[in-house]
Amino acid sequence: MLTRSEEDHIKAVYALLQEGESAFTKDIAERLRTKASSVTDMLKKLSGKSLLKHEPYYGAKLTAKGQAIALQLVRRHRLWETFLVERLGFGWDEVHEVAEQMEHVANEKLIDKLDEYLGHPHFDPHGDPIPDKQGKLRTRKTKRLNTCKPGESVRIAAVSETTDGLLRLLDAKGLRIGTTLSVQDVHAFDGSMDIKPQRGSAFSLSKDVIHHLQVENA
Amino acid sequence: MLTRSEEDHIKAVYALLQEGESAFTKDIAERLRTKASSVTDMLKKLSGKSLLKHEPYYGAKLTAKGQAIALQLVRRHRLWETFLVERLGFGWDEVHEVAEQMEHVANEKLIDKLDEYLGHPHFDPHGDPIPDKQGKLRTRKTKRLNTCKPGESVRIAAVSETTDGLLRLLDAKGLRIGTTLSVQDVHAFDGSMDIKPQRGSAFSLSKDVIHHLQVENA
DNA sequence: AAAATAAATTAGGGACGCCTAAAAAACGAT
DNA sequence: ATCGTTTTTTAGGCGTCCCTAATTTATTTT
Numbered sequence: 001m002l003t004r005s006e007e008d009h010i011k012a013v014y015a016l017l018q019e020g021e022s023a024f025t026k027d028i029a030e031r032l033r034t035k036a037s038s039v040t041d042m043l044k045k046l047s048g049k050s051l052l053k054h055e056p057y058y059g060a061k062l063t064a065k066g067q068a069i070a071l072q073l074v075r076r077h078r079l080w081e082t083f084l085v086e087r088l089g090f091g092w093d094e095v096h097e098v099a100e101q102m103e104h105v106a107n108e109k110l111i112d113k114l115d116e117y118l119g120h121p122h123f124d125p126h127g128d129p130i131p132d133k134q135g136k137l138r139t140r141k142t143k144r145l146n147t148c149k150p151g152e153s154v155r156i157a158a159v160s161e162t163t164d165g166l167l168r169l170l171d172a173k174g175l176r177i178g179t180t181l182s183v184q185d186v187h188a189f190d191g192s193m194d195i196k197p198q199r200g201s202a203f204s205l206s207k208d209v210i211h212h213l214q215v216e217n218a
Numbered sequence: 219m220l221t222r223s224e225e226d227h228i229k230a231v232y233a234l235l236q237e238g239e240s241a242f243t244k245d246i247a248e249r250l251r252t253k254a255s256s257v258t259d260m261l262k263k264l265s266g267k268s269l270l271k272h273e274p275y276y277g278a279k280l281t282a283k284g285q286a287i288a289l290q291l292v293r294r295h296r297l298w299e300t301f302l303v304e305r306l307g308f309g310w311d312e313v314h315e316v317a318e319q320m321e322h323v324a325n326e327k328l329i330d331k332l333d334e335y336l337g338h339p340h341f342d343p344h345g346d347p348i349p350d351k352q353g354k355l356r357t358r359k360t361k362r363l364n365t366c367k368p369g370e371s372v373r374i375a376a377v378s379e380t381t382d383g384l385l386r387l388l389d390a391k392g393l394r395i396g397t398t399l400s401v402q403d404v405h406a407f408d409g410s411m412d413i414k415p416q417r418g419s420a421f422s423l424s425k426d427v428i429h430h431l432q433v434e435n436a
Numbered sequence: 437a438a439a440a441t442a443a444a445t446t447a448g449g450g451a452c453g454c455c456t457a458a459a460a461a462a463c464g465a466t
Numbered sequence: 467a468t469c470g471t472t473t474t475t476t477a478g479g480c481g482t483c484c485c486t487a488a489t490t491t492a493t494t495t496t
Contacts, residue, residue: 003482003483005482005483005484024443024444025443025444025445026442026443026444034483034484034485035484035485035486036443036444036445037444037445037446037484037485037486037487038483038484038485039444040444040445040446041445041482041483041484042483045482045483056443056444056445056491056492057443057444057491057492057493084328084331087335088328088331088332088335089331090327090331094327097325098323098325098328101323101324101325102320102323105316105319105320105323106319107315107316107319109308109312110302110306110316113302113306113307113308114306117305117306221452221453223452223453223454242473242474243473243474243475244472244473244474252453252454252455253454253455253456254473254474254475255454255455255456255457255474255475255476256453256454256455257474258474258475258476259452259453259454259475260453262475263452274461274462274473274474274475275461275462275463275473275474
């Protein structure tokens with residue numbers, strides 16, 4: 001049985017690796033709003049439990065056991081988010097904090113029943129894949145919108161839920177998961193991009209926004 | 219913001235008082251499977267936060283503030299139990315432990331939305347009243363089955379969920395919330411009672427069982 | 437290569453929540 | 467009224483998880 005803090009650290013390592021970054025002590029600390037020395041302690045503890053391997057200055061890697069735990073946590077988090085949005089009527093920008101608490105409720109039957117109740121969803125309200133009971137993720141070939149060229153036509157596949165204010169901005173602009181749009185122009189000066197949704201007129205998105213949108217070919 | 223342990227102690231005091239018992243240090247400890255000295259510490263802490271008053275050998279009483287918190291916890295617990303049984307298909311004997319964890323997820327909007335989703339239920343799967351947002355409990359005039367006399371006709375109103383094995387026994391005998399039955403005979407020797415459900419034939423219930431059944435006049 | 441910078445760890449300490457053992461306080465029985 | 471029992475508190479300690487400050491280790495700059 002893991003403590004809440006242990007689970008949080010495993011999830012932080014998983015999330016960093018998932019984003020293609022290394023899981024350095026200082027990055028884990030920043031993500032968890034704690035201090036590097038605290039993370040050192042915890043990495044030592046989790047190493048002792050064979051949940052991860054840690055080499056200073058090279059970052060932490062999860063063991064198979066640690067990976068499995070991280071995937072269960074992600075599964076719980078995303079299932080609860082789906083429940084909150086689809087059943088309780090929460091906005092997609094309101095659910096992260098709540099799910100952050102609910103994911104620590106440890107009961108296998110609960111999650112299996114919830115999964116079944118929701119119809120075994122493969123993606124959460126932000127477009128992120130939900131691991132199945134075995135920890136398997138459905139993969140898609142997505143890329144970040146900022147890597148697209150003028151003329152490309154793409155569909156919004158997923159959105160970073162942790163970036164404050166992004167979801168409300170997208171709401172305001174009428175952009176959501178599944179929205180199809182074409183890239184019109186890219187401005188080197190500020191990295192902004194002009195896009196045109198399938199229905200509606202064209203407008204511009206800042207570098208910060210297009211960097212956080214995952215899209216797939218339409 | 220209260221810690222989980224603080225919340226558990228407040229709920230234990232509330233539960234004991236609700237059952238008509240005094241909330242003595244040792245009883246709280248027993249309920250929380252902890253030691254009397256630990257409870258003393260916590261009572262001191264909660265006194266300092268003005269959530270309860272504690273006089274040694276006279277038991278603890280909740281302040282208005284403590285009472286309000288206890289009622290919110292009970293509300294969360296019973297709403298989650300209702301959700302687990304009515305929506306996720308859990309058995310009424312399986313939900314206590316899970317709800318015990320879920321009740322500590324602190325988010326007012328979550329509970330309000332859940333309440334609405336469930337149709338503002340007044341009673342949980344064990345027949346216990348669910349406090350509304352203001353902490354108000356629907357009251358009924360119930361009595362324990364063991365206080366009933368032969369000839370009385372009553373309906374099962376509520377059942378102690380914390381008594382291990384009781385719910386499964388009732389399931390096996392076909393007794394549930396709302397079942398109407400008549401008292402046939404009471405045996406002084408072992409305190410057992412012969413009852414007859416409205417539909418079905420008569421059988422006997424032990425002293426231990428009838429002591430834990432709350433009934434109302436049919 | 438040495439110096440400056442950045443990252444990580446160690447050392448030591450505090451709050452919390454729990455424990456055991458011992459002391460104190462109240463109660464009950466004779 | 468006193469003795470023994472029960473209840474409660476106090477005293478002291480332990481593990482967890484966090485912190486700051488100091489130190490070590492690695493990397494980058496000059």
